[in-house]
Amino acid sequence: MSRSLTLTRSVLAGTLAEATPNQLDFIERWFTAELDSRERSKRLRLLKQAGFPADKTLDGYDWTNLKMPADWGRAQLENLDFVAGCEDLVLYGPVGTGKSHLAIAIGRLACERGVPVRFFTATGLLMRLRRAQQENRLDRELASIGKARLLIIDEFGYLPIDEEGSRLLFQIISDSYETRSIIYTTNIEFSGWGRVLGDKNMAAALIDRTVHHGRLIRFEGRSYRSEHALMTK
Missing domain, CATH: 1.10.287 (Helix Hairpins)
Incomplete structure (x- = not known):
């Protein structure tokens, strides 16, 4: 002591x-x-540095719409085994099915256990990297993000990414390979990642790294927001 x-x-x-x-x-x-x-x-301090947009937890979370890998499930997710192994997770499914909620909740759980986490939307991350590049401090920004052991990239594929943005994003992901874990949330299947990045070869390299040490969690069902929207009542 x-x-x-x-x-x-x-x-x-x-x-x-x-x-x-x-x-x-x-x-x-x-x-x-x-x-x-x-x-x-x-x-x-870790919770503040992570940059979570909302206070989401696993309390009361609805797991019924998730399809986990056959040899892997909720226990491994909550134990953060994937972080210890520098493995990635792709949370894939329609909008409004709880992907971001789960990603934030797992990120907060990691912070509670002393794991440095950074949370970004894909668009927000690219804007941050572009600004750092314009201000000649990209290396410092990459080093700062690289201190995290878990990186969460939310809403990947919701907006197309130009060539320069794709290179910046690929640099982050390439640097993370086998050194930290990444959680992606997306409604785009792997076959559409080339369209998002505008470069099929870069998308193939990104997918190859993600699949090598990663797992896919599928989300199904209707949008929670649509079912509980005031306009539908």
Whole structure:
């Protein structure tokens, strides 16, 4: 426990050697409270740095519309095994079926467990990279994003990406290969990724990296937003 605190070892050792049982109990409770406080601060810092657009959790989440891989399921997802293995997830399905909700909830869960996470929409990520490139700080921006162990790219394919944007996005994904995990949410099947990126060869390389250490989770059913929209009532 003392290794996590910035105290002089000789002073600490001397204090512990001379302490009474009651004093030792107090010191232990003090250290425990300090470490707990630091852990809480770390979790809050990670949640803030992640950039989640909403406070989504797994509490009450409807799992009925999901189709998991045959050898992999909810337990592995919630255990964050895929993050430990630098594996990717593609959450694929129609709009409004809970893909972004699940991605955010898993990202927040990772932060709660001390895992650095960054969340972006695909469009937001590209805008951020373009701005960094224009300001001659692209390397710093890539390094900052690269500190995350889990990267979430939401709404991939909702808007087409031009050639320069495709290169920037590919650089992020290529740098992440076997070094961190990526969660994509998309309503575009793999065969349409070339159309989104405007480059079939680049799309093939991206898909190859994603499939190699990745899993596909399919979402089905009607849009939750449509079913609960005020205009339909």
